[in-house]
Amino acid sequence: xxxxxxxxxxxxxxxxxxxxxxxxxxxxxxxxxxxxxxxxxxxxxxxxxxxxxxxxxxxxxxxxxxxxxxxxxxxxxxxxxxxxxxxxxxxxxxxxxxxxxxxxxxxxxxxxxxxxxxxxxxxxxxxxxxxxxxxxxxxxxxxxxxxxxxxxxxxxxxxxxxxxxxxxxxxxxxxxxxxxxxxxxxxxxxxxxxxxxxxxxxxxxxxxxxxxxxxxxxxxxxxxxxxxxxxx
Amino acid sequence: xxxxxxxxxxxxxxxxxxxxxxxxxxxxxxxxxxxxxxxxxxxxxxxxxxxxxxxxxxxxxxxxxxxxxxxxxxxxxxxxxxxxxxxxxxxxxxxxxxxxxxxxxxxxxxxxxxxxxxxxxxxxxxxxxxxxxxxxxxxxxxxxxxxxxxxxxxxxxxxxxxxxxxxxxxxxxxxxxxxxxxxxxxxxxxxxxxxxxxxxxxxxxxxxxxxxxxxxxxxxxxxxxxxxxxxxxxxxxxxxxxxxxxxxxxxxxxxxxxxxxxxxxxxxxxxxxxxxxxxxxxxxxxxxxxxxxxxxxxxxxxxxxxxxxxxxxxxxxxxxxxxxxxxxxxxxxxxxxxxxxxxxxxxxxxxxxxxxxxxxxxxxxxxxxxxxxxxxxxxxxxxxxxxxxxxxxxxxxxxxxxxxxxxxxxxxxxxxxxxxxxxxxxxxxxxxxxxxxxxxxxxxxxxxxxxxxxxxxxxxxxxxxxxxxxxxxxxxxxxxxxxxxxxxxxxxxxxxxxxxxxxxxxxxxxxxxxxxxxxxxxxxxxxxxxxxxxxxxxxxxxxxxxxxxxxxxxxxxxxxxxxxxxxxxxxxxxxxxxxxxxx
Numbered sequence: 001x002x003x004x005x006x007x008x009x010x011x012x013x014x015x016x017x018x019x020x021x022x023x024x025x026x027x028x029x030x031x032x033x034x035x036x037x038x039x040x041x042x043x044x045x046x047x048x049x050x051x052x053x054x055x056x057x058x059x060x061x062x063x064x065x066x067x068x069x070x071x072x073x074x075x076x077x078x079x080x081x082x083x084x085x086x087x088x089x090x091x092x093x094x095x096x097x098x099x100x101x102x103x104x105x106x107x108x109x110x111x112x113x114x115x116x117x118x119x120x121x122x123x124x125x126x127x128x129x130x131x132x133x134x135x136x137x138x139x140x141x142x143x144x145x146x147x148x149x150x151x152x153x154x155x156x157x158x159x160x161x162x163x164x165x166x167x168x169x170x171x172x173x174x175x176x177x178x179x180x181x182x183x184x185x186x187x188x189x190x191x192x193x194x195x196x197x198x199x200x201x202x203x204x205x206x207x208x209x210x211x212x213x214x215x216x217x218x219x220x221x222x223x224x225x226x227x228x229x230x231x232x
Numbered sequence: 233x234x235x236x237x238x239x240x241x242x243x244x245x246x247x248x249x250x251x252x253x254x255x256x257x258x259x260x261x262x263x264x265x266x267x268x269x270x271x272x273x274x275x276x277x278x279x280x281x282x283x284x285x286x287x288x289x290x291x292x293x294x295x296x297x298x299x300x301x302x303x304x305x306x307x308x309x310x311x312x313x314x315x316x317x318x319x320x321x322x323x324x325x326x327x328x329x330x331x332x333x334x335x336x337x338x339x340x341x342x343x344x345x346x347x348x349x350x351x352x353x354x355x356x357x358x359x360x361x362x363x364x365x366x367x368x369x370x371x372x373x374x375x376x377x378x379x380x381x382x383x384x385x386x387x388x389x390x391x392x393x394x395x396x397x398x399x400x401x402x403x404x405x406x407x408x409x410x411x412x413x414x415x416x417x418x419x420x421x422x423x424x425x426x427x428x429x430x431x432x433x434x435x436x437x438x439x440x441x442x443x444x445x446x447x448x449x450x451x452x453x454x455x456x457x458x459x460x461x462x463x464x465x466x467x468x469x470x471x472x473x474x475x476x477x478x479x480x481x482x483x484x485x486x487x488x489x490x491x492x493x494x495x496x497x498x499x500x501x502x503x504x505x506x507x508x509x510x511x512x513x514x515x516x517x518x519x520x521x522x523x524x525x526x527x528x529x530x531x532x533x534x535x536x537x538x539x540x541x542x543x544x545x546x547x548x549x550x551x552x553x554x555x556x557x558x559x560x561x562x563x564x565x566x567x568x569x570x571x572x573x574x575x576x577x578x579x580x581x582x583x584x585x586x587x588x589x590x591x592x593x594x595x596x597x598x599x600x601x602x603x604x605x606x607x608x609x610x611x612x613x614x615x616x617x618x619x620x621x622x623x624x625x626x627x628x629x630x631x632x633x634x635x636x637x638x639x640x641x642x643x644x645x646x647x648x649x650x651x652x653x654x655x656x657x658x659x660x661x662x663x664x665x666x667x668x669x670x671x672x673x674x675x676x677x678x679x680x681x682x683x684x685x686x687x688x689x690x691x692x693x694x695x696x697x698x699x700x701x702x703x704x705x706x707x708x709x710x711x712x713x714x715x716x717x718x719x720x721x722x723x724x725x726x727x728x729x730x731x732x733x734x735x736x737x738x739x740x741x742x743x744x745x746x747x748x749x750x751x752x753x754x755x756x757x758x759x760x761x762x763x764x765x766x767x768x769x770x771x772x773x774x775x776x777x778x779x780x781x782x783x784x785x786x787x788x789x790x791x792x793x794x795x796x797x798x799x800x801x802x803x804x805x806x807x808x809x810x811x812x813x814x815x
Contacts, residue, residue, distance in 0.1 A: 049436050053372055053382075060377050101560035107381045107401055110436045208435045212442070 038092040041070070042114050043122060043193045044100060046085040047077060047201055049108040058085065058109075061102045067091060071124075073190035078200050082110065086122075088191050110208055115195055122193035126171035127153065128162045128178060129185035135160060141181050148174040159184060252427040258388030259288035259419045261428075262352070265395040267295050268428040271323050273314060273685050274298045275307040279327025280367055282354025284419035286325075299685070299714050302706035304331050306678035308338025309704070312347045313682030316665045317640055317690070319473070321348045321402050322682065328355045329367030332413070333374065337672055339409050340378040344669030345494060346471055348407035350398045358386040358415040371413045380408030388421035396431035405439025406558040407471055440557055443574040443582065450570045451553045452586035454527050458551075460595050461487045462518075462525035464510060464539075467494035467668075468532015468556060468576055475499065475661045477580040478531065486590040488599050490518035492533045494668040497658035501637060507599045511539040512803045513650040516610075516812060517602030519803060522547050523810040524598075529553045532576050535565035536669065545808035555579050609814045610800050615655065621794035622770055624648055624723050628655035630777050631693065631721075639691040639781075640665060642683050644676030644700030647729035650799045652695045662687070674703030677720065681707060684716045691719065691781060698724040698750045708760040711786045719780050720762075720788040722753055725795050733798045757788035764788035 048054055055074060062069050070088040077084035089096065096114050104112040132155065135141040148170065150162040164171050171188055254261065262285060266274070274296055278286040289298060301307040304326040311322030322342075326335055332353040342349050356365040372384050381401045383394050391414070398410040455461055469478045475498050482489050482499070488507040491498065499506055508515030510522070519541075522528070528550045533539070540546045543565065554561075554568035555576055562571035572579050614625030628651060631639065637659035643649040643666045658664055665683050667675040680694030701722050711718060728746040735743050757764035763783060767776040773791065780789040803812045 053376065053384075056373060057376050064377065098560070098564060101564075105558070105560045107434065107437045205435075208438075211433045 039090055040092075041088060041090055041117055042093075042096045043117070043120050043191065044085075044087040044089065044096070044103070045113045045115070045193065045195060046083075046087065046103055047110040047112075047204075048083050048085065048106075049110070050081060050083040051108050054083075054106065054108050055085075057106050058087075058103055061099060061106075062087075062089070065095075065099070067095070067099070071190040073192050075192065079202060079205055082201065082205070086191055086193050111201070111204060113195055113198070115193070119197065120193040120195055122167070122191050123165050124168060124171055124189055124191050126164045126174070126186065126188040128164070128174065128183060129159050130162065130178060131182050131184065132156060132158060132160045134181045138181065141178075144174070144177050148177065150174060253424045254426075255424045256422065257284065257288060257419065258385075258391050258414070258421045258423070259285040261388065261423075261425045262391050262395060262414070262419075263288055263292050263296060265392055265428050266323065267292075268430070269395070269399045270320065272297060274323045274325055275301055275310040275314070275682060276325030277301055277304050277307055277327070277331060278325075279329075279331045279354065281328035281356055281416050282325060282331070282352075282414075282419070284416060285352070285354065285414070297685075298325075299681070299710060299716075301678065301681075302709045303704065304334035305337055305674065306681075306704055306707040306710065308335045308342070308349070308351065309672075309675050309678035310682030310685075310707075310710075311349050311351070312338060312342050312345075312675075313642060313665055313679035313684075314686040315342075315347050315349060315682075316679075316686070317662050317683045317692075318686030319662060320686070321350055321399055322686075324349065324351045326351070326353050327367065328353060328371065328413075329369045331367075332371040333369060335411075336374060336378060337670075337674075339375055339411065341667055341670040341672045341675065342409040343378045343380065345667065346407050346467065347409065348402040349409040350395075350402050351409060351411045353411060353413045354419065355384065355413045355415045357417045359417070361386075361415070371411070375411050378409070379411050382411040382413070384413040384415070385418050386415045388418045388423050389425075391418065392425060392428050393431075396429060397434060400431035400434065401437065405437075440575045440578075441559075441573055443572075443578050445582065447570055447572045448579060448582045448586060451529070451555075451572055452583055454551050454553055454570060455485060455487070455529060455583075456586075456588045458525075458527035460521075460525045461485070461527045461529060461592070462521060462550075463487045463489035463529045463531065464492070464522075464533055465489055465495045465498060465531045466492040466533025467498075469495060469498040470532075470661055472532065472557065472575055472577045474532075474575075474577040474580055477577055477584070479503070481580050481584045481587070484584055484589055485587045486592045486596075487529065488592065488596055490515070492536070492539055492668070493653050493664075493666060495533060496653055496664040497661050500659050501657045502659075505596075507596075508603070509654060511536075511809075512541070512805075513654065513799050513801065514539075514803075515603065515654075516606040516801050516814065517599040519801070519809040519812040520602060521599060523549065523808065525550045527551045527553065529555070530566075530568075531555045531580070532557070534558075534561045537565075540565065541803045541805075541807055541809040541811075545810070555583075606801065606814065611655075614651075619794070620770070621797070622768070622773060622791060623797055624651040624725075624793050625655055626770075627721070627723060627773065627777070627791055627793070628652055630774055631781075632657040634778055634781055635691060635693075639663070639693050640683055640687055642666070642676055642680035642692060642694045644694075644696040645671045645673045645730075646697045646700060647725070647733065647797075647799050648695055648697045648700075648723040650730075651723075654799075663690075673697075673700040676700055677704050677718075678707045678710075680718045680720070681710055681716045684718050692717070693719045693721055693781070695721045695723065697729060698722060698726065698753075699728045699748050701753070702748070702750065705756065708757065708762060711762060712760040716786060717784075718786045719783070720757070720786065721777075721780065722788065722790045723793050724750060724753070724790055725793050725797065726750070727795055729797075730799070732796070736796070736798070737802075738804070753788060753790045762786050762788055764790070766790040766792070768792035 073086040154161040311324040315322035555572040637657035676696040732746040754764040
């Protein structure tokens with residue numbers, strides 16, 4: 001009962017305020033994430049055909065320049081048959097722009113967008129395996145879990161698996177908090193991200209499927225100019 | 233439930249398609265597809281995993297000419313040479329494993345120089361993939377970074393669609409090499425195949441955009457306001473078959489134009505607005521004046537580091553207009569004030585319409601001044617040397633006098649390449665064949681063989697250094713067997729000359745492993761039944777060159793040139809183009 005309520009509460013609070021941040025916080029957050037050398041976290045969104053070997057082609061574009069991929073997620077997109085990659089890197093704007101164009105140049109890639117953290121809604125999922133005895137005995141653990149918005153995925157006699165969905169800092173914070181209580185296993189997924197100013201790919205795809213060349217050029221520059229293309 | 237009428241209609245439709253069905257093997261349908269794509273010449277080398285294709289080829293010898301090279305690297309360079317002179321897609325066959333890995337250098341060369349190729353490799357049976365089978369190698373992953381596209385076929389039913397895509401991708405947009413790896417089971421698989429349909433659209437691939445006129449307008453505005461405009465052009469003009477459009481543009485605007493090594497010949501050398509070559513060993517004026525121009529119009533070139541020298545001191549004063557078909561090139565090395573994404577065959581006429589007629593006499597006079605300085609200090613001593621030693625430049629001067637710009641000049645890589653590109657005269661496009669971006673030693677001889685097949689009515693001269701020749705000399709065997717009429721000119725300075733020049737200038741003459749010895753090239757050629765002679769005296773040079781050029785069939789001429797001659801001018805690495813040295 002109690003757990004169900006927690007889950008529901010978490011879901012509601014997530015929908016209402018995904019990051020529990022005010023606008024001022026967000027501005028400050030963006031500034032904080034920008035390093036002295038102009039580098040910051042960028043999330044690259046790639047719409048592509050679902051083809052064996054394409055992931056390698058994309059990965060090579062990063063490794064060729066000795067750039068580390070912080071997180072990479074490959075999934076379905078809003079369109080049947082079109083794949084969506086989310087790639088997170090820590091780089092400067094110029095580098096990311098060039099990377100995006102190199103990725104877009106690959107034959108099976110339809111479109112590439114790149115965004116800073118304030119332009120996207122993103123989540124990562126983390127799983128924590130802890131000893132059931134520990135949490136049953138120690139009230140603080142339950143409080144901790146509640147505080148970090150965790151939900152129980154499996155409860156067995158010997159261990160319990162909790163899940164937290166959120167930003168890196170949130171999932172990291174629980175790892176730290178669980179340290180004294182025998183965290184048996186921990187794993188975190190890649191980032192998945194939705195672009196705030198995107199109208200999705202349905203309309204774009206029609207342009208791509210048309211045989212005549214379209215007008216689109218450097219799409220991201222339109223996104224930057226404040227929704228000239230997308231009105232939402 | 234289907235009605236009876238529906239069923240009849242379906243049967244009729246089926247009967248109609250079956251008329252065009254072809255029953256045969258994957259190998260046969262591959263060769264049929266090549267014929268549909270207009271392929272006439274294939275450079276290749278057989279082996280275990282590609283045997284079914286070669287077996288099928290046995291019956292196609294009336295339609296497809298196969299040139300058996302002596303090494304797969306030779307095969308792919310020949311295909312490159314063929315593509316570069318003919319403007320068609322070069323085709324090359326190789327087997328799995330070592331056959332395929334031997335192609336990698338050629339693929340990398342074609343990728344960086346945007347040469348359209350379709351390369352077919354055999355692969356082990358699909359059920360053996362991943363088992364470390366005999367001659368199995370992961371060709372797709374090895375070649376991914378050096379191909380525009382690649383694909384592994386494991387089912388014969390994929391062959392037609394993949395081949396059609398391969399040709400479309402190789403030649404459209406910014407061209408490049410495509411590799412298709414076909415497992416042996418797909419080669420022998422018997423199926424009924426439909427009619428071959430060429431590809432002209434892939435939804436995820438946009439070879440060129442719709443031209444956006446506003447960018448053309450912005451470019452024209454900058455050009456019309458410019459006092460010292462300067463055009464830099466590259467191979468994009470040639471690849472886009474836009475030589476006429478380009479000539480019309482500079483003729484109307486009166487803007488001096490300089491070329492990258494890959495763009496050479498897009499306009500005739502003698503064109504009055506041709507001011508010469510850009511980059512490390514380019515001409516004096518074009519390099520110095522890059523840093524004085526007020527508007528630079530870069531067309532189909534990519535600001536390679538050999539062209540720009542030190543980037544943070546490159547053309548900082550100029551507004552940059554960059555026309556390119558590859559959007560990834562715009563703003564890559566040099567930030568463009570106006571980027572015009574598009575096919576220059578479409579964008580140039582639009583731009584020509586909007587630019588004012590102009591002459592730029594004063595500005596051109598500055599180019600001529602610098603040119604005169606270069607003539608006095610560098611060019612005349614190189615072309616008309618006073619010493620006893622033969623210079624590479626005077627060999628080129630003699631070739632110009634004999635061929636008058638009509639020959640196709642294929643070069644290898646090194647000092648002779650720079651000299652050839654600096655001094656060779658070209659009247660026609662697609663006449664300068666060289667390994668530009670990758671700088672592949674060993675490119676010259678096999679590329680010249682392919683160049684001859686691509687332009688059978690032209691004189692093809694392969695100018696090669698003593699070092700580069702020794703990287704792919706086995707292709708003399710190909711010439712011997714198939715009789716490609718290639719004039720091989722070895723400029724022998726008994727050094728790996730370009731590295732030696734750098735060691736002299738920058739490493740205190742510490743000549744570390746550049747002292748290369750050579751076999752008797754004349755005897756080597758004769759061993760392959762190729763006529764040959766060696767010249768080491770100036771008085772014999774002209775006659776020897778004439779003998780070579782007028783000889784019926786292939787010929788090898790070795791010219792002993794000065795050992796320690798250097799190529800100048802030179803922009804030392806890491807220096808600005810305006811710091812170009814005349815000596």
